[in-house]
Amino acid sequence: MSVDQKFLEKKSLEYRRTIIEIIYNSGAGHTGGSLSCIDILNVLYNGILEITPNNFSTIERNNYIHSKGHSVEALYTVLCDVGFFKKEDLKTLNAFDSHFIGHPTRKVSGVEHNTGALGHGLSVAVGLALAKKKDKSKKKVFALLGDGELSEGSVWEACTSASKYQLDNLIVVVDRNHLQITGKTEDVNPIEPLDEKFKSFGFDVEFVNGNNIIELLEIFQKVPFTADKPSAIIANTIKGCGISFIENEISWHHKVPTDEEYGKAIKELDEKLIKYE
Amino acid sequence: MNDIGKPNLEIFADTLLDQAKLNQNILVVTSDSRGSGKLVNFGKELPDQIIEVGIAEQNLVGISAGLSAGGKKVFGVSPASFLTARSIEQIKNDICYSNQPVVLVGISAGISYGQLGSTHHSIHDFASLRTFNNISIVAPADNFEASEVIKASVGYNKPLYIRYGKKPMMSIHSSGTNFQIGKAITVSEGEDITLVSTGETVQRAVLAGEILKTKGINPNIISMHTIKPFDNDILIKMAKKSKVLISIEEHSIYGGLGEQCANIIAQNKINLDFKILGIPDEYMVNGSQADVLDHYNMSPEKIAALSAQMLG
Ligand SMILES: Cc1ncc(C[n+]2csc(CCOP(=O)(O)OP(=O)(O)O)c2C)c(N)n1
Ligand SMILES: [Mg+2]
Numbered sequence: 240m241s242v243d244q245k246f247l248e249k250k251s252l253e254y255r256r257t258i259i260e261i262i263y264n265s266g267a268g269h270t271g272g273s274l275s276c277i278d279i280l281n282v283l284y285n286g287i288l289e290i291t292p293n294n295f296s297t298i299e300r301n302n303y304i305h306s307k308g309h310s311v312e313a314l315y316t317v318l319c320d321v322g323f324f325k326k327e328d329l330k331t332l333n334a335f336d337s338h339f340i341g342h343p344t345r346k347v348s349g350v351e352h353n354t355g356a357l358g359h360g361l362s363v364a365v366g367l368a369l370a371k372k373k374d375k376s377k378k379k380v381f382a383l384l385g386d387g388e389l390s391e392g393s394v395w396e397a398c399t400s401a402s403k404y405q406l407d408n409l410i411v412v413v414d415r416n417h418l419q420i421t422g423k424t425e426d427v428n429p430i431e432p433l434d435e436k437f438k439s440f441g442f443d444v445e446f447v448n449g450n451n452i453i454e455l456l457e458i459f460q461k462v463p464f465t466a467d468k469p470s471a472i473i474a475n476t477i478k479g480c481g482i483s484f485i486e487n488e489i490s491w492h493h494k495v496p497t498d499e500e501y502g503k504a505i506k507e508l509d510e511k512l513i514k515y516e
Numbered sequence: 517m518n519d520i521g522k523p524n525l526e527i528f529a530d531t532l533l534d535q536a537k538l539n540q541n542i543l544v545v546t547s548d549s550r551g552s553g554k555l556v557n558f559g560k561e562l563p564d565q566i567i568e569v570g571i572a573e574q575n576l577v578g579i580s581a582g583l584s585a586g587g588k589k590v591f592g593v594s595p596a597s598f599l600t601a602r603s604i605e606q607i608k609n610d611i612c613y614s615n616q617p618v619v620l621v622g623i624s625a626g627i628s629y630g631q632l633g634s635t636h637h638s639i640h641d642f643a644s645l646r647t648f649n650n651i652s653i654v655a656p657a658d659n660f661e662a663s664e665v666i667k668a669s670v671g672y673n674k675p676l677y678i679r680y681g682k683k684p685m686m687s688i689h690s691s692g693t694n695f696q697i698g699k700a701i702t703v704s705e706g707e708d709i710t711l712v713s714t715g716e717t718v719q720r721a722v723l724a725g726e727i728l729k730t731k732g733i734n735p736n737i738i739s740m741h742t743i744k745p746f747d748n749d750i751l752i753k754m755a756k757k758s759k760v761l762i763s764i765e766e767h768s769i770y771g772g773l774g775e776q777c778a779n780i781i782a783q784n785k786i787n788l789d790f791k792i793l794g795i796p797d798e799y800m801v802n803g804s805q806a807d808v809l810d811h812y813n814m815s816p817e818k819i820a821a822l823s824a825q826m827l828g
Contacts, residue, residue, distance in 0.1 A: 267631060308635065333631040335803040335811075341632040346799075355635030356598060357571055387548060390570030419571065420548050427548055428570025 243286070247452045249515040250320070251281050255481045256508045257316045257329070263501045265333040267341060271491040273313035275416040275449070275476040276383060280317045282455040283381060292322050295349060301378045302367050304352050306360020307385035307414060308342040309493070315339060315347065323349030358391025360384065361411060365397050368409040368469075379408045379462065387419030390428045395440065398469075402441025407463035411442070411471045414449065416478035420492050437471040449474025450481075482507055519687045524662035524716075525623055525680045529554035531666040532591060536565050539670065543567060543583055545592045547576045553593040553623045573598045577606035577620070584616040589670060596622025596638035596679050597629075604644060611675045612648040618676075619669045625655070625679035626716065626766035627795070630804040639795045641679060642743050643771025651675040652697055653743040655715030658688040661741050664695035672697065681716040681766075683805060688722055688739065700747040702754075706734030709823050710754040713764040714740045714773050717809065721764050723816035728823055735823065740773060751780050760789045760826040764814055766805075769794040789826050793819070 254277050262268030284290065288301045305314045312332075319329055324347070331337035338346035342355030352363050364382035371378055384394065401409050413433070421427050430436070434444045443464035448454045455474070462470045478492075479485030482504045496504055521527075536542040536558070545567045550559050559566045567583075569575045573594050580592040592599070599622050600607065611618050622638060629636035645653055652674060656662040662680065669676055676697070688703055695701070700712075703722060713721040718739045725735045736754045740747065755761050761781070763774040774792030781790060793814050801811050809815070813822065 333802075335807050336801055338802070340802045341629075342635055344633060353635070355633060356602065358602075387571050390548075390572045390575075392572060392574060420551055421546075421568070424570075427568055428572070 243456070244453055245515060247281055247285060249512065250285065251278050251452065252481070252508055252512045252515070254281060254313070254316050254320070256505065258312045259482070259496060259501065259504045259508070261312055261315070261329050261332050263496050264330065266495055267333050267493070268312050268495060269309040269493045270485060270495070271418065271478040271488070272307060272310040272385065272414070272416070274480050274482065274485065275478045276307070276310050276414045277313045277316070278450045278452060278480070279383060279412060279414065279455060279474055280313050282452060282459060284317045284321050286456055287459045288381070292348065298374070299376055299378060302351055302364070302380045304360040304364045304367070304380070304382040305343050305354055306382050307357065307388055308354030311341060311343050314343055314350070318347070318349035357385065357388040358393045361394050361397035364409060365400050365406065368401070368406040369404055371408055372404065372406065379410060381410045381412060383412045383414060385419070386413055386415045386417065386424050386430060387427065389413065389430050389433070398437070398440040398442065401469040405467040406469045407465070407467050409469040410462050411469065413471065413473050414476055415473050416476045418478045418487070418489055418492070422489055433473055441468060442471040443468045444471045444473065446473050446475060449476035520684050521659040521687045523682045523684050524656055524659060525682045526554050527659045527662040528621065528666055528680050529558060531663040533558050533561065535666065535670050536562055539589070540565065541587070542589045542591065542670065545569060545576050545580050545583070545590060547571055547573050547594045549594045549623065552595060553621070555593065573603045574606050577603040578610055580618045580620075581606070581610035581614060581616045584618045591619045591621055593621040593623060595636065596625035596641055597636050600638055600641040600645060600677070607645070608648055612650045615650050616675060617673050619672070620675070620677045622677065622679040624682050626681060627805045627808050628681045628683070630808070631802055633802065634800060637800070638679065639766070639768045641677070642765070642767050642773065645677050646744050646771065651677055652745060654678045654697060654741055655743060656680065656741055657715060657718035657739045658685045660687065660689040660691060660693065661695060661739065665697065665741070668695065668697050679715065681805070683716065685716060686719045686722070688718060698742045698745045698747060700750045701739045701741065702750065703737040703739055704735070706736050708758055709733065709760040709762070709827055710736040710738065710758040711762050711764065711819065711823070712738040712740050712751065712754070712773070712777060714743060715766055717764045717766050717814060720809065720814055720816050720819060724819035724823065727816055727820035731824060733824065733827065743773060743776070746776055746780075748780055751777060752784055752786070755781055755786045755788060758788055760823065762791045762793060762819065762823060762826070764793045764819060766809065767794050769796055791822065791826065
């Protein structure tokens with residue numbers, strides 16, 4: 240086990256703890272989707288993006304667009320840890336007059352773009368990537384989308400532009416947890432064969448275990464997969480990953496833990512965290 | 517007095533299920549929104565009468581228009597914000613311009629989504645849809661209006677938009693009240709001051725009225741459930757006998773109930789003190805629906821205080 244791996248795996252557990260904590264304390268949140276994408280955000284912010292409070296206001300840097308905005312607790316948790324604001328601030332989540340609301344807003348330091356209505360983020364990411372091309376910048380733009388979100392037609396409009404302009408600095412990451420609010424994506428509105436879809440829209444596509452730190456690090460270091468082509472990473476994840484009774488449970492899309500569930504979740508995470516002391 | 521009823525959204529779903537059981541021609545279209553629309557039961561009981569398009573609101577409205585053109589009575593159900601903002605061109609062209617009598621049901625409307633923020637709020641829907649030809653717009657106040665409008669919508673032969681909130685609503689009208697799309701309901705008739713409101717803010721006007729009565733002031737209170745076509749007659753009648761008119765709405769102060777009242781007052785040369793209460797043009801404060809409405813001067817106490825102050 241390399242040091243980096245251990246370091247990041249421990250962070251993922253701590254992040255999961257924070258996600259549960261802030262959802263429990265604020266009485267609202269998107270638990271399942273935040274837990275499924277947290278490893279992706281962990282690896283991006285701690286290993287790939289090099290976005291810091293110091294360079295945040297500059298143009299010449301990488302960008303990250305959190306298109307599945309409802310998983311805001313994952314984003315706030317990571318932004319807090321990489322230094323954009325104090326942990327104290329997170330306690331105001333959902334409180335009256337707080338800027339920490341239930342979807343990403345640029346009023347919160349470190350948030351790149353206001354999201355929450357699904358299907359917007361990829362077009363914005365295409366715009367950012369195009370701007371970088373115009374500036375002859377080598378920096379990259381990452382966008383995280385939900386798999387249910389892919390039913391929005393605007394996602395595929397963005398894909399056509401990405402391939403027309405050969406945006407090999409654009410990386411779409413799909414949080415492929417196979418669930419949305421109503422049920423399984425393939426029951427609600429099937430999106431398979433997803434890799435073939437992206438390929439036919441001009442992307443190069445790879446699969447990854449989106450809850451595995453090492454696999455994520457490796458794949459993000461490999462992009463772009465092909466020169467002049469945008470990249471799509473289909474990250475197979477488990478909705479609610481890391482807490483046994485939340486995993487793959489449809490109802491946990493935006494359920495808040497009861498006192499008992501909260502205690503159980505924290506205990507599960509703490510038992511895993513001990514191994515990293 | 518002031519019985520707390522159910523959320524209007526639940527009443528909508530129950531009434532629609534009853535209607536759909538009687539009429540197989542009724543179809544519901546959802547966009548990963550059946551849970552939020554309280555239609556899980558509908559889906560179980562009448563699986564052949566529900567069409568699920570996934571998270572694709574523009575597609576939902578277009579398909580609804582097509583189903584309607586194919587002779588079906590369609591209820592397109594999705595959060596009001598996405599339904600009326602994202603799909604606005606489908607509503608404009610495929611529903612309104614083409615005059616398809618689809619019922620568009622905006623769920624968790626206004627600021628019902630509270631802390632989920634601006635992406636999820638619909639404080640633009642009256643304003644934008646009012647500019648479209650053919651469509652009628654209704655915001656039910658209590659369980660009675662919530663259910664009556666669905667019964668009326670089944671035989672309605674024009675496009676119709678109905679917005680629902682999700683908090684339990686106090687019952688305002690008795691069951692014998694006459695409900696008609698386009699005809700406001702007078703909740704109480706009084707003297708010098710008129711409170712006109714729509715949707716979930718009507719109960720705030722009613723509660724303000726109770727406070728005012730303890731001070732010896734008897735307001736006229738109107739539930740203007742239909743924003744379009746607007747009941748000009750009732751407004752003119754009430755305004756003419758009032759010294760003060762206050763409009764209250766869970767919507768931007770631009771382009772909604774208040775501006776429609778201003779329009780009528782000005783064009784009919786009615787002279788009185790008038791105030792529009794609604795959401796101002798600013799980065800909206802974060803909070804629950806109730807906290808936000810209170811913050812923007814729409815608590816019963818603040819409405820009553822403003823009324824008393826304007827009466828002098
Ligand atoms: C345009 C739009 N329509 C509907 C919603 C409501 N909504 C929020 S989350 C969600 C399900 C998202 O599913 P998915 O993209 O698979 O996300 P995940 O499973 O990662 O939570 C829906 C329908 C929304 N936020 N935006
Ligand atoms: Mg999903």
